[in-house]
Amino acid sequence: MKYFILFGPPGAGKGTQASAMVEKYNLRHISTGELLRKEIAAGSELGLKAKALIDAGALVPDEIVEGMIESEFKSAKDVAGFLLDGFPRNTAQAEDLDAILAKSGEEVTAVVSLMIPDEMIKERIRHRAAIEGRADDASEETINNRIATYHGKTEPLIGYYKNAVKYHEVDGTGTIDDVREKIFSLMDRF
Ligand code: AP5
Numbered sequence: 001m002k003y004f005i006l007f008g009p010p011g012a013g014k015g016t017q018a019s020a021m022v023e024k025y026n027l028r029h030i031s032t033g034e035l036l037r038k039e040i041a042a043g044s045e046l047g048l049k050a051k052a053l054i055d056a057g058a059l060v061p062d063e064i065v066e067g068m069i070e071s072e073f074k075s076a077k078d079v080a081g082f083l084l085d086g087f088p089r090n091t092a093q094a095e096d097l098d099a100i101l102a103k104s105g106e107e108v109t110a111v112v113s114l115m116i117p118d119e120m121i122k123e124r125i126r127h128r129a130a131i132e133g134r135a136d137d138a139s140e141e142t143i144n145n146r147i148a149t150y151h152g153k154t155e156p157l158i159g160y161y162k163n164a165v166k167y168h169e170v171d172g173t174g175t176i177d178d179v180r181e182k183i184f185s186l187m188d189r190f
């Protein structure tokens with residue numbers, strides 16, 4: 001099995017690019033953000049717990065997202081691998097992912113990192129807010145907190161995966177088509 005991580009700050013284009021990637025490479029898309037939003041929409045206990053943290057631009061507890069990831073791994077059939085979007089998001093999650101995969105003799109295949117500057121993050125999220133109506137896109141304060149959470153907790157993973165020689169950066173600032181072509185030429189190597 002292949003285990004790709006689609007990495008990047010909020011609004012970098014992870015969700016946008018994921019659909020083409022899963023289709024071309026026969027991968028199962030696992031977006032922890034989307035799974036959490038489904039729990040919120042369903043009004044589950046887990047969703048209630050996650051909502052306040054998401055609305056504040058903070059991370060939800062590691063054990064919640066890791067439980068989701070493990071159950072997605074177990075339920076997937078007839079795929080060549082997985083595309084993890086928005087997970088891992090801190091060093092503890094990255095270490096736990098390594099441990100989960102090691103149990104079945106597997107490892108992360110590659111990290112595809114979409115990079116855009118902070119100003120572009122804000123532009124793209126403002127644009128999406130008008131279209132999708134995501135609660136965590138609605139306030140400037142939440143957006144700023146998400147960016148701060150990214151720099152404080154998630155960005156250190158770049159070093160983690162560089163050390164593991166799995167980190168591959170793609171310039172995320174071009175058009176959607178340009179970025180997709182760059183991602184494909186990278187992924188063709190794995
Ligand atoms: P999550 O849903 O993962 O949100 P995120 O990481 O903030 O990323 P986004 O979904 O906002 O951006 P994206 O990169 O997918 O961009 P998109 O393709 O939509 O997480 C939400 C929350 O859940 C977190 O804040 C946290 O609280 C919690 N959570 C999730 N995972 C967690 C974890 N592992 N641990 C703990 N907590 C967790 O694009 C954005 C916009 O830009 C769109 O409108 C799109 O059309 C446009 N666009 C995309 N590409 C381009 C382009 N090339 N040119 C122009 N526009 C573009």
Ligand code: MG
Nearest residue numbers: 014015031033
């Ligand atoms: Mg997304």
